[in-house]
Amino acid sequence: MxxxxxxxxxxxxxxxxxxxxxxxxxxxxxxxxxxxxxxxxxxxxxxxxxxxxxxxxxxxxxxxxxxxxxxxxxxxxxxxxxxxxxxxxxxxxxxxxxxxxxxxxxxxxxxxxxxxxxxxxxxxxxxxxxxxxxxxxxxxxxxxxxxxxxxxxxxxxxxxxxxxxxxxxxxxxxxxxxxxxxxxxxxxxxxxxxxxxxxxxxxxxxxxxxxxxxxKLNLTPKTAAIALGENEEENLILNVLKNEALYIEKIIEKTQLPAAQVASTLAILEVKNKVKNLGNNLYAINHR
The missing domain is CATH 3.40.50.450 (Rossmann fold)
Incomplete structure (x- = not known):
């Protein structure tokens, strides 16, 4: 320090x-x-x-x-x-x-x-x-x-x-x-x-x-780009997250994708900075 x-x-x-x-x-x-x-x-x-x-x-x-x-x-x-x-x-x-x-x-x-x-x-x-x-x-x-x-x-x-x-x-x-x-x-x-x-x-x-x-500051927040995936699985996950953060179990339920596929896709989306794990497998879209 x-x-x-x-x-x-x-x-x-x-x-x-x-x-x-x-x-x-x-x-x-x-x-x-x-x-x-x-x-x-x-x-x-x-x-x-x-x-x-x-x-x-x-x-x-x-x-x-x-x-x-x-x-x-x-x-x-x-x-x-x-x-x-x-x-x-x-x-x-x-x-x-x-x-x-x-x-x-x-x-x-x-x-x-x-x-x-x-x-x-x-x-x-x-x-x-x-x-x-x-x-x-x-x-x-x-x-x-x-x-x-x-x-x-x-x-x-x-x-x-x-x-x-x-x-x-x-x-x-x-x-x-x-x-x-x-x-x-x-x-x-x-x-x-x-x-x-x-x-x-x-x-x-x-x-x-x-x-x-x-x-009244001459500052403006950056406009968040719409998160788009590169395949069907990514887009399914991003779509269910667009309105609120969800736990991984709820993402599996809403997308009807296999648990292993959801986990691996979320990991890829995190690497791409498209989603963020807010802790304890609670995921949200990362507006960057």
């Missing part, structure tokens, strides 16, 4: 947007490079649904392609998917930690490899906590103000009524940053927090284009 550096609030290179919040960190520890740049935060549930995973991957990818630096918290769930989507595109993402930046303190341990990949792709790890500081019930909510403070706005993808993501959104509201939320089923507890945010004034959005339009 790279050298851990620090910067004080008085330094001219301290992030300008973060400096404007109430109670900005007096000291920031960081790995990688700090820049004054256009950042946007994406946060959400740790135990996210398949719906949340697909949305997080697609919107993070499109916003990164449009030129925004994506900020999140490296937590399991939505945060992890967001960072992974940006890293796969070799774009810049910032992870704000609720621990020290040394590998022994970094949490979650399962994302140590991802943290290294973020740095390898010109990203940055940030914390207000010195080396050796473990995470606690206090440090993680506190770091959420940094996630919001670095960013032009915060997008929440899936949140229950008492989700930590809502803390990040509240910091954004308090500091007059934009807040967006993805709607979901009224029957899903994963949507309750987002719906509450929308009622409180967050903008309902469905895609990256909605966010870019609201920011």
């Amino acid at each position: 790279m050298e851990i550096k620090k910067i004080s609030l008085a330094d001219k290179n301290y992030p300008a947007l973060l400096k404007k919040i109430k109670k900005p960190p007096q000291i920031l520890y960081f790995q990688g490079e700090l820049k004054n740049e256009k950042c946007l935060a994406i946060v959400g549930m740790r135990r996210c649904s398949d719906y949340g995973k697909q949305i997080a991957w697609e919107i993070a990818s499109e916003l990164a392609d449009a030129g925004l630096t994506i900020v999140s918290g490296l937590a399991p769930g939505i945060d992890t998917i967001v960072h992974q989507a940006v890293v796969e595109r070799k774009k810049r993402t910032i992870a704000v930690l609720g621990t020290g930046l040394d590998e022994k303190s970094l949490y979650p341990r399962s994302n140590l490899k991802l943290a290294r990949q973020i740095l390898e792709n010109n990203g940055c790890l940030i914390s207000e906590y010195p080396i050796g500081t473990p995470g606690s019930r206090f440090t993680f909510p506190q770091r959420n103000r940094i996630i919001a403070g670095l960013s032009l706005g915060v997008l929440v993808i899936e949140a229950q009524e008492k989700s930590g993501s809502l803390i990040t959104a509240q910091y954004a509201f308090q500091n007059k940053r934009k807040v967006w939320a993805i709607p979901g089923s009224i029957f899903s507890s994963n949507s309750k927090g987002c719906h509450a945010l929308i009622k409180a004034g967050a903008r309902l959005v469905e895609n990256a284009a909605d966010i870019l339009a609201d920011l």
Whole structure:
């Protein structure tokens, strides 16, 4: 891992947007490079649904392609998917930690490899906590103000009524940053927090284009090409995935292809960057 550096609030290179919040960190520890740049935060549930995973991957990818630096918290769930989507595109993402930046303190341990990949792709790890500081019930909510403070706005993808993501959104509201939320089923507890945010004034959005339009930035998401296969089996699979992500068992059921053929075709489509395994054999079209 790279050298851990620090910067004080008085330094001219301290992030300008973060400096404007109430109670900005007096000291920031960081790995990688700090820049004054256009950042946007994406946060959400740790135990996210398949719906949340697909949305997080697609919107993070499109916003990164449009030129925004994506900020999140490296937590399991939505945060992890967001960072992974940006890293796969070799774009810049910032992870704000609720621990020290040394590998022994970094949490979650399962994302140590991802943290290294973020740095390898010109990203940055940030914390207000010195080396050796473990995470606690206090440090993680506190770091959420940094996630919001670095960013032009915060997008929440899936949140229950008492989700930590809502803390990040509240910091954004308090500091007059934009807040967006993805709607979901009224029957899903994963949507309750987002719906509450929308009622409180967050903008309902469905895609990256909605966010870019609201920011009035001269940036446009890349138009996703229609995924076409090179044979009948590939086209059958791509067709059943065009509306939603599906587990491999459901793909087998919908295409009526033999299980071995589906598995081998999905592997080929992954190599061709036409589909993406979002984890646990949940596949979605890779809009690149």
